[in-house]
Structures are given as C-alpha cells and as structure tokens.
Amino acid sequence: MAAFTETLPGVAAEAPAQTRGFRLNHSMLRVKDPAVSLDFYTRVFGMRVLRKLDFPEMKFSLYFLARLEGDEAVPQDAGERLVWTFSQQGILELTHNWGTEDQPEFRYHDGNAQPQGFGHICFAVPDLAAAIRWLDDNQVPYVKRPEQGKMKDIAFVKDPDGYWIEILQPELVADLGR
Known part of the structure; x- marks a missing residue:
C-alpha cells in the first residue's frame, strides 16, 4: 500500500527516506499524584503500566502505560520490556515530579485554558x-x-x-x- 497524505500547503511531497522507521511512540503528561492518575487510567481506561522508572537524583518518576489486548506478549525482563515499550505506538507517559501530591494548591496547566497550547x-x-x-x-x-x-x-x-x-x-x- 502506498503512503498517503492529504495535499496541503506545507506538506512535504514525500517522507524523507532518512525518516523510514520513525514512529510516534508516546506522549507525556505531568501528573500531580501518581496513585490518583494510575487508578484513573488503569481502572477507567483499562491501561496497563508497562514500566516505571525512578530518577531519585532529579526527584521524578516516569510511568509508561498502554492499552493492551489480552494476547499481547510483554517481555518480563525489565530491560527487554523497556526496549519493547519504546518500540510501541500509542504509549502514554505520566511524569510525576516528587512532592507535588503534597501541595494542595498545586495544579498543572491543562493546555486548554489561556494561553492555549496542548489540547x-x-x-x-x-x-x-x-x-x-x-x-x-x-x-x-x-x-x-x-x-x-x-x-x-x-x-x-x-x-x-x-x-x-x-x-x-x-x-x-x-x-x-x-
């Protein structure tokens, strides 16, 4: 099947050969309280946590989630699972900066209030x-x-x-x- 794109101003006529194999792997959202967000995304949307990475020296954690079907084989070895995770499409990364969950007034900008950005x-x-x-x-x-x-x-x-x-x-x- 040939690659397709709508023809619009600014759209390259062809994808550069150097981009062959590129894929959008994940999008990241910063979350105030990982327990609350993990409950929401796993219980309400059925996502699974593929891998959690902690960075104590920088005081943050990353949680990589995906909506998997029951028959998908996910590697058990942590390193292999991380490589597999970064090879997928449609991953949601939740980033938690430690301590935000203890700050009652803390909020992230949702991108839809002014000034708008992320939607x-x-x-x-x-x-x-x-x-x-x-x-x-x-x-x-x-x-x-x-x-x-x-x-x-x-x-x-x-x-x-x-x-x-x-x-x-x-x-x-x-x-x-x-």
Whole structure:
C-alpha cells in the first residue's frame, strides 16, 4: 500500500527516506499524584503500566502505560520490556515530579485554558454509547457530552489533573469536517 497524505500547503511531497522507521511512540503528561492518575487510567481506561522508572537524583518518576489486548506478549525482563515499550505506538507517559501530591494548591496547566497550547489525548472506542455509560458509572467529569455542541458523537472528559480526553467511535465520525 502506498503512503498517503492529504495535499496541503506545507506538506512535504514525500517522507524523507532518512525518516523510514520513525514512529510516534508516546506522549507525556505531568501528573500531580501518581496513585490518583494510575487508578484513573488503569481502572477507567483499562491501561496497563508497562514500566516505571525512578530518577531519585532529579526527584521524578516516569510511568509508561498502554492499552493492551489480552494476547499481547510483554517481555518480563525489565530491560527487554523497556526496549519493547519504546518500540510501541500509542504509549502514554505520566511524569510525576516528587512532592507535588503534597501541595494542595498545586495544579498543572491543562493546555486548554489561556494561553492555549496542548489540547487533548484521544481514545477510540468500539461502542460510544457503552463507553459513555461506563464513564458515567465512574463519575468521570465531562467537558462535552456526545450530544452537545456542533460536533456530535464526540465526547471530551477530564482526567484527575484536568487534561482533556476525547472519546470517539471511528464509524460515527466518517463525515466529520465535510
């Protein structure tokens, strides 16, 4: 199958040969309290922690999470598992700077307040209605429910640090932006 891209101003006609094998591995979010965030992402979104790395000299920890299917084989050896983790796509890295969990007023900028920057991460789900019921059952706060606003069939919820998470069912958004 030939590589495809929409033709738009600024888009290179071809991917440079030197980029062959490059893949987007992970996106990072800073979290105030890892126990709260790990509970949210593992319980509500079914993600698994692939690897935790501690850096005592710099006072931070990294948690690499992914949404795995039951039959995926993850290496047991810590080094092999880290290499495997950095070879995947769709990894979420949670970074915890030690001590933030003990600061009641501490908050990270979610990227959606002014000045805007980072916007959201997204989970594609097989059944939007079932996912919404699950999110409701778990009292996840909404920014936008699927029936609200001009973009129907897309929801936005917030994680414990206020980061936005888009929820969509791919088949329901085929006409988006047309």
